[in-house]
Amino acid sequence: MEGEPTAELIRAQLRRLRLNAELSQEEFGRLVHFSGSQVSAVELGQRPLDRFFLKRADEVLGTDGLLTSLLKLAERDGQPSWFRPWLDAERQAQQLRCYQPTLIPGLLQTENYARAVIRANGTLTEDEVAKRVSVRIDRQAVFLQPNPPEFVAVIEEAVLRRADEDFRGIMAEQIAYLLEYANRPNISVHLIPTEVSMHVGLTGPFTLARGVDGGWVGHLENHLGGVVIDRDDEVAILLSRWEGVRSEALPRRQSVERMKEVVTSWT
Template sequence: MGESWWDFIASELRQARIRAGLSQEDLAKRINYSASHVSGVETGQRPPKADYLAAMDDALKTGGMFGRMLRRASLVEGTPPWLRAWIENEREATLLRWYEPAYVPGLLQTEAYARMTLANGLLTAEEIEQRVASRLERQAILTREHPCQIVTVLDVMVLRRPINGQPGVMGEQLAHLVKTAELPHVQILVVTEDAGLYPALQGGFILATLGDGSVLAHLDHQVRAQVVNQPDDVATLQRQWEAVRGEALSRRQSLELIKEVAQTWT
């Protein structure tokens, strides 16, 4: 097995300390941590947390290098291997069309909501934190200088489904949806109960339009996700998208409904 990002960061931290001419004890005093903590991080026995790396960046005047390493490590190490290829497509996309019948799409999730959806008993606490960090890092495509356009269609039950008896988490999440929906490059549309059993209700999917105009799709299953690039399959999903979007409320009506449902979680 090759060196992980965490091993790489630990090695770089040690090398940076040595280049600065500091012992572990000297560095510990400078960043207000114990020498045993410094040693634990450098040997891989302690995970390099954000506050520790921020202190290192400040003490060694690195220009935020270690913080950037942490964000990259969280994205790579905190993401299942089968999802990493899709994330690269996500970064290159100029348009994402995302249908979701069960959860708020990952790119629109708050930290608390993301953590709740991952706390299913199958992941360790460390794995959950890594995946939450990865999910939040992916959201940068919506706030960069040239943001990706996203149109998402949600089933109304996404807004109304309780999440582990935490109404505050849902209230915060819906408030975040309202704020995000007001961005010019984001549309959040809702399909209400009146639609009955409509097309695609059996599973969510994403269509990504890349810079060259090509379209790829992403299907999420119980065990792993699948990137779809066969023309016939992509065409089928695009027809499904048009059918689902046709069932949704308008952008304005959807926003009003989200605001209305948000009030029920306060």
């Protein structure tokens, strides 16, 4: 991300705003709790852009969140090309439908859970993990819009129960987060109970988004990335699969009670 145009724009804006405020790098560094040499390294592209640093810079320079907003754009630009169309569809959706057989859906993940999932990819550095976690959590801003989308998630109960003693604290926090979201009027979380051993959704996760024009698009994930589904016949198949998995899931209230039971069983 650091060599891309948006990242360069952030550095240029940071330097311009600092100079307009008549602050040297040392003076500015003291205000944002960084050294002058660290400020210089950020402006020259020798140090990665840091969310905390830019947040403090926005506060000190009175930019109303400009730099952190640009960082979000830079992180989006750093996403694989196959994922960007889906991010656009997700942000503009009026309705979202998600089925996940193995994980908590990304839009409902806590930061700690997301970090554990992303860190499982042993090829990533800690910096890369941190960036991916930030992007994933930032996606949840779709629920903070004036007219947030209606979101229905179907999750396998087994996903909640996959928690050994070391992971149980993260999972307990995650389930509490699910319960909080499930209380929102525009969000429903449904569990497919463990006693349902076989159904049409087990071939893999998928998400559907309905845009302002009323049309649906889908997204399929795999180990090598993902693909946006927009052909009418393929979308129709996913909508049919959605009806299949939704019919196997518990009602909203029963799902909430089952989530509470899972946490209680650990204590």
